[in-house]
Amino acid sequence: MLSSERLDLVPFSDVNRTSVSQTYLKWLNDKEVTRLIASPSLQGTADMSTVDEGFRRFTSDSCRGFFILNRDTSEFIGTAKIDKIDLYHSSAELGIMIGEKAFWGKGISKEVYVSMMKHGFMTMELNRLWGGTNQYNQAMKRTFLSVGFRQEGILRQANRIDGVFSDSYIYSILRSEYLERHVYAK
Numbered sequence: 001m002l003s004s005e006r007l008d009l010v011p012f013s014d015v016n017r018t019s020v021s022q023t024y025l026k027w028l029n030d031k032e033v034t035r036l037i038a039s040p041s042l043q044g045t046a047d048m049s050t051v052d053e054g055f056r057r058f059t060s061d062s063c064r065g066f067f068i069l070n071r072d073t074s075e076f077i078g079t080a081k082i083d084k085i086d087l088y089h090s091s092a093e094l095g096i097m098i099g100e101k102a103f104w105g106k107g108i109s110k111e112v113y114v115s116m117m118k119h120g121f122m123t124m125e126l127n128r129l130w131g132g133t134n135q136y137n138q139a140m141k142r143t144f145l146s147v148g149f150r151q152e153g154i155l156r157q158a159n160r161i162d163g164v165f166s167d168s169y170i171y172s173i174l175r176s177e178y179l180e181r182h183v184y185a186k
Contacts, residue, residue, distance in 0.1 A: 002066065002115045007108070009066035009080055009115055012058040020067060021051050023076055027099030028054075036137040037097060038159035038168070061085075068096075068112060070103070077103045080112045082120055082129075090127035092120055109143040117147065118182070121175045130172035134159050144171040148181040 002009035027033050028046035041050070058065020064082040069075070078098040085092045094116050096109050120126045131149070133140035144151075149171035157165035 002119050004111045004115045006071055007111055007115070008069040008071060009112065010069050010076075012055055012065040012067065015067050015076075017055060020076055021048065023099070024054065024067075024079070025051050027078070027097065030099070030101075032101065033097065033099055035161060036134045036140075038134050038161050038166075068098070068108065075100070077108065078112075080116060082116055082124070085124075085126075090125070092124070092126055092129055094120070094129055094131045105139070109140065110146055113143060113147045114182075117173065117178055121178050127175045128172055129178075130170065132168050132170045134161065135167040135169060136161075141169060141171075147173070148177055149173045150177075 001011065001014065025046055025048065028042060028050055034042040041053075054065070057063055058079075058081060062083070062085045064085070066080045067076045068078040068080055070077050077100040078096065080096045081094070083093045083095060094113060096112055098104055098108055117129060120129050129149075130152070131144060132155075133144070135154075150173065152170045152172050155168040155170060158168040159166045
């Protein structure tokens with residue numbers, strides 16, 4: 001489990017699947033929550049098979065999935081992932097979904113990303129972490145920049161949301177940049 005000031009990141013493999021499945025399904029079916037993620041698998045109506053697939057994916061060898069637990073309320077408020085783990089290239093993708101909208105705009109993404117970065121660089125000993133966001137997700141763009149990621153590029157019209165094509169922004173941070181910025185991590 002990873003922790004920060006207010007949150008615990010509980011691995012998918014460590015949660016009581018029965019108790020969290022309905023909450024997870026609710027988030028997956030909330031178009032306001034999933035819309036800007038621009039994943040084709042999140043564009044239709046989710047059911048328990050979607051939840052099952054999420055658990056399979058987020059507990060695979062190439063992914064570490066977490067439920068975000070708010071310690072103050074003891075409730076799960078979203079998910080996070082270290083995905084596409086490539087040990088040969090020493091790289092992985094970070095991602096987040098805040099399912100409980102009451103926690104939007106509260107700095108949760110930044111706190112989660114700092115925890116995942118520390119784990120990715122210091123425990124997993126990766127060299128590069130990256131992530132992406134849709135051009136319209138201004139909050140996620142700010143999050144990436146605030147934790148030290150740099151914009152690497154733009155994948156033009158790589159997403160289709162509500163039938164309209166939009167760009168995907170790609171960000172990354174290297175271990176050396178992380179260590180410069182987060183001297184406490186050394």
